[in-house]
Amino acid sequence: MCGFCLLKKFEKQCDYDESSQFACDTERRMNGHVKSMHFQQLMETAAALLSLLLVMAVDSTRTVAASRNQECGNSLQQTLKLTRLVQKESVDLIKTYKASQGEMAELFCKVTVADVPDPNISGLEPSERLASISIHLQAFFPHFKRVYEQQTDLQSPTSPLLAELTTVSTRSKNLATLINSFYQSLFPNLPVPEPAGGPTTLPPPQNVFQQKVYGCVVLKTYKELLANVSRELRTLKNKVCRRRIQINTLFL
């Protein structure tokens, strides 16, 4: 309530409150100095009330921010956990892949192959880097599909490799979904990240050797990407989820 209103109220009280009539009369008999003192006191009370309201507002903001921050941290934590899981599964997958490709499996993975997505995350801002993670993950999906198709021809249907490929592929989709969701919660006004250059370019038809090499390179590159994602998410945790508190603190 403003100080002026309080003053008005006080005068109204003098008009209608009979019990305090005497006090009011006395005060009326006093000079303008007295009146100005009253006004000053009321202004002080109003100022105190205003300060209190401000503190309450700021505190409320801080609480909301803390809550949001916790939410952010939880989401990021879950994303990070899933990244580590896919990382672990991709490591296991590479082992299974090598084990199921016969001799010279180690060599396959050392060859460089074109048309495999870049495992490096780009961008300067957290939003750009998060978007980059999402785009890179999505870029691998068609490659997984191609590798699965190729390996279906090369492996028996009961091969653990096929099951693991399915698992990693599905898990990667989950990770991409989670990252997109996290991205949208952080940057609701930005567009959902999608590969900029259209559909991913897949390699032309390959012979068996090329297929084996291609598969290994895809998995190996994907593993690198996951390592990068994991690192990036840990960094983002400090940048994205804590920055809001800093902003709030600055506001105070």
Place this chain on the structure above:
Amino acid sequence: MINSVLLFCLSSELYNHLVITPQSPVLEIGTNFTATCMIINTDEITAKDLYWNLSDITVSNKQYTKINSSSLSVTIPVIGEKHEWLFCFCKEVSNYVYLNRSKFRHGIILTKGYRPGKPENLSCEAVQVKMEISSTITCVWKKVGRSSTDVPTKYTLYVKELGRNHSKETNGNSSQVNLEIFPHHMPMEIWVEAHNKLGRIESGHLSKDADSFVKTNPPSDIKVISEKTFPTSLLINWTHPIAEEYLKLTYQIRFCQNGSQSWTYVPLVDTDKYIQSFRLQNLRPDTVYVIQVCCKNARRGHGYWSNWSTNATMRTPEGSKLTGKPDLWRIITKVDGVNERQVRFITKDPVFANGRIQRFHIKIQDKKDKVKSRSEEWERIPVNRSEADGSSSQREITFLKQIDLADERSVRVYVTAFNSVGESAQASLFIPDKAYDLAPVEGLNLSSHGGQLWLEWKAPKNKAVSEYVVEWAANGWTDWQRENRTTTHTVIKGNLEKFVCYTVSVHPVYSGWTGKPASVQAFVEEGAPLEGPEIVDRKLGRNDVELVWKEIPQDKRRGFITKYTIFYKNGSKTHSVTVPANTTSYTLTSLSGNTRYDAWISASTIGGSARSLNHSFWTLKYGECKRSPRIEMSWLIKENFWPQIPNPGESTIGTWSPHHPVKADTPKENCLSGISVLDVDVCDGKCVFEEDKASLPLKKDKYLSEEHSSGIGGSSCMSSPRQSVSDSDEGGDMADTTASTVQYSSVMASNGYKGQTPSSQPQQAIFSRSESTQPLLDSEENPDMLLQEGSKHSQRFPRQPCFTHTAQNKDSTDPADCHQREMEQQELLEPLDFYPLEEDSEQTTPTEGQSADWLPAAPASSYMPQRGGYRPQ
């Protein structure tokens, strides 16, 4: 709705003039339903001509509402689950209607059901398969509300992943949804929807991280390591059941001593971590422990605890120090005949043996004989404990030594225990002389609940008790526990068995001296006795019978006997009498004479009852003989000396030995025997059965005259009409009669007469009747025939030798012996039905001065030979 009705109207235009709306409704039970019947394409009828039928019953017109001249509605309550037809009919108001009846009716089927209830208690679980969590998630819920056959409620389980939805329908209360992979670290929303034709409703949604639904396998490869340097500690190692990347786990550990089911749980705060090992501390040395581990999602409130792992068992190393002292106790038994007590010393291992006990040392010091060196020596008692011995949570009881201790002597006993490391503190016990009675506790009270025995007592007055020993014993097994001096109530901590009678004693101990115990008996739980009481004897009367039974053996009682119930049955009517538990005999009165009864006795505890075998008996046809004392002597004389010889006047005695002693244990016949012709005289008429005579081949005048020929009367009960049959029914001068019958009586006493029995005992040569001019008794002439006659009874009543008074068979004449044998026979004969001859045997009444033990004895056996013997006459 209206459109559809109109369409229907159009389609049925050519056929029906009545149409009901709505068509095929599904109705909620408990509500009201309104249907409207419309008249179409005819002016033949109006709404007032319509009426409604629900199945075969016409609905009351109070439930009708006329909408207009061509529409009539009806409102009916929806009750019952079974579907019904609702018809709209038209009265036959014109010929047209009559001829086209089928066009003036329409029916709809009412399908009834309940609205679906909101499913409750939805819970979902995904279990571990191999090294991963299964992609199948299983949910269960509780159905709410009812469902009718016509409107079944179905349930659809929805599982929503981020970006993917799954659902599955079921009629039950559980379902499974198969996901592509288990979506670790992804949010998941699960709910179930109940739906039927009346509506649909969703359960509460479970919106959680997918890992909240996980139940992993228990930890595997649990290894327990025992380290010699840590006797009170065990180290546990295990393997995570699933990789950390899938799920971070928290653990719980519990352990107990081998054989105990009382688990100790390690506080969760200590194990609430992603750990693979844990050190249990503060354990007891040299004790076998069983350890189990389980795990769950480390996130609080998420996931389910796994099952407990398999047992991992390990013994802690032996401790370096034996603390405490043995728990020494004694069992004192009184030795009969001498002023001695048998004292057995027993002990339990010290509570903290800290290792395997290898031996005990015992020293018994006679208080009056302290200086004797022998008593000062320690006796070494080795103990051979196996590995398994220490595994039980129960402390071992070791027998140490047994001594015979004179009542006036007192001893002091010292015991120490040794493990591989050292010696325990010394335990001591004083056995005072018998006369030195220290005050017992007072008001010992014992109760049983919760499978345990609870005791309370009051401390002895004016005596400072240092501790109490609570002892319980059953079936030769004794155990005890110690309670401190302030204790006045406790519970027995041993493993007590149900249905076993424990003698529980509280011994106050006064500075090592054991006071007089206070004892009570108790059962932890009482049951029905394992067998009923055994009926061991009966004393028959005409209108009463006294039944005597043996108590059930202690080990078969299984509870305190609260009462005996005697049941007896005559025909189909069963009577019962309840008698207190301290009774072992009872006389049933108001019975009918000469009637067969079946009796049995049921012993009851608070846990149930058990009955004896059936015991059948016939009441006597006639009452018990009551001789006046006045005639007793003459009766005895007659009984013993009066031969049953048709005409003694025609006989001469070839040999006579007046010195032959009259055997005191001459068969103690009684009036009931009814088989001795002589007996008839001394008994009242009741003692002789009509049947007896009817059944005897001796049912002749001669028989009867013989029956009364003795002339020895004086029976106080000689008033039977049968007496009048006799033509020589004189009361008789006792002396004369006795005198006149001396020779014959002596013949009888000589056993020569009794020798007519088929006992096959050699006849005594003392007396002979060979010079008699009267025909010989049948048995004398044809002993074989006699045997045949009596064979049936000889087999059934082999107690006959009891009545054969031969020198060679003296033993067998002992009444007690005879009775015992008779009882054995009786037991064998129990299941047999009584037939007339047996009735005879049953209806035995003891004569005065005769052992009751004889009661069921002689009749048949003594009777039959005489029958045979007399028959030729």
